[in-house]
Amino acid sequence: MTVTVDASRCIACGMCAYAAPEVFRIVGRTSTVIAQPEGKAPKVRDAANGCPVNAIRVS
């Protein structure tokens, strides 16, 4: 699984960093992927599905 955040869309709401702090961190005014998740990482999929601006891509 590879996770990316589209910084041009992110509004830094913090939801993803709250849901999966081992993967996402708010740096400045955008969420940053600090580590790729291991395994199926359902929390990361939840974060992607819950992002209000659809900025998180999981592949």
Ligand code: SF4
């Ligand atoms: S949930 Fe989406 S908008 Fe909110 S901080 Fe994460 S990537 Fe940015």
